[in-house]
Amino acid sequence: MGRFIQIVEVGPRDGLQNEKAVLDPAVRADLVRRLEGAGAKRIEAVSFVHPKYVPQMAGAEEVMAALPHEAGRSRIGLVLNGKGYDRALATGVDEVNVSVAATDGFGLKNQGLAVKDQLVMLGDIVARRHNAEASEGAPSLSAMISCVWGCPFDGEVSVDRVADMVGAIAEMGVGEIGLADTIGAGDPWAVTKKVEAARAVAPNSTLRLHFHDTRNTGLANAYAGVEAGIDVLDASVGGIGGCPFAPGATGNIATEDLVYMLTRGGFETGYDLDALIAAARWIGEAIGRPAPSALSRAGGFPRD
């Protein structure tokens, strides 16, 4: 058995959120089921944002209602503030992922909060969850820092800025901290540097990486992350998606492309590549454009 790399499937959220097509909650729940059928254990299924801003994510409650709890499966809800956390609790998601930006420019545009105010917002949610932890059904919590490898508004983001934020979040007691290349500007050498800096200030937190393929460096960045010891990576079925507030961003790295690379490299992912490719083609039909992933076009390694 090779080393296991956990892939968090974010297609139903980060993927669909930036597609022009708006899919019904029932179709989005169907996508979650298909991805689980292909091997996904953790799926970012919904986002608790106002439907005025992101109509693609409207009806999170309906999506979750169609997905009753199941042992061994985790459905994650993205949360940008305390109001979103209220909705997440009410719908009974298994996990909450709180997004905080590494830059004031992106934080203000995406969430109306500068970095220091986002950290206060996150701290409040962490405290609420801590107080409720004894009660049954408190969701697990992770934080994802956006714009770690560059901001569309503020440009360069320093290693020190990232380390400061990771350190502050680790001190709150958040067990899993993600670093996101929201606009797909990162390079693998910078991935190594920022992962090492993050680990130094958060030795007891699990680090997770989230890459977009805007400048074609997504899989190189994932490889660098794995080589730097990262065991948790986000990816989106079909490579669909992006971010409506990040100009020029294209989709996340494609789950099937990542699974291909890792499997060929001798790693375990728990995914079935053929089933993933089938799910990618299915979602491509649902959104009305072919999934942009390489594997859904080229297929896997040629057979003897």
Place this chain on the structure above:
Amino acid sequence: MGRFIQIVEVGPRDGLQNEKAVLDPAVRADLVRRLEGAGAKRIEAVSFVHPKYVPQMAGAEEVMAALPHEAGRSRIGLVLNGKGYDRALATGVDEVNVSVAATDGFGLKNQGLAVKDQLVMLGDIVARRHNAEASEGAPSLSAMISCVWGCPFDGEVSVDRVADMVGAIAEMGVGEIGLADTIGAGDPWAVTKKVEAARAVAPNSTLRLHFHDTRNTGLANAYAGVEAGIDVLDASVGGIGGCPFAPGATGNIATEDLVYMLTRGGFETGYDLDALIAAARWIGEAIGRPAPSALSRAGGFPRD
């Protein structure tokens, strides 16, 4: 100054060879000039194959006639056999690149020669060049091994097979030996392994890498190669191209995507990214489809 990585531009040959559009020799020479204007010093400009098989490469003599020798610039001609070498000598290319396949399946399909016969063919060319070396104008010579990370006909290609071939070619005295992922099936861990094996048997040869992006691993593979000490990489402007005999293969890694990644990583390439993107868009218009590279769509790092 960062470490220098030499990028051999292969768009005019490996790129255009697999496009549906057939461009006139004058247009192909124009492309070479534009790429040289963007910083390319070594360009695979022509292929000496029979126009019956690859009409896109017809008129190699006319392309070269439009490109008189210039100090500091090297125009490379691809050669598949002794007859191609005759043509290369007659046109006065600065360099000859001889292609040999790592598998019988690909060698027979692409060149009508099994591996052992291809090595004899290469040996004959090396001998001819050696005998002529004293004469003025003998082109420099490199060999490129195709299908190093997988064959569309024979499937897996072992590290031992690659090492045997590299060792045999190094023994002939070939100074630069390329390893090509012709069908874009490689992963970065396999790149590291095969580069290390090649270096062990050819410590005095320069190793060069050639990746296709068929399964989106091209830049990850390039990164792994650079980390393994490789200083020479092929790429194709706009990411155009492929191989007519490799089903499902898509373009080479795009020069501008590679330049972006390397530049962000602190390396020197000698290329001007904006000029490269302009050349990519120009060739996209000439072939009648947008260049598939990421950078020609997304642009470089966002400015502050």
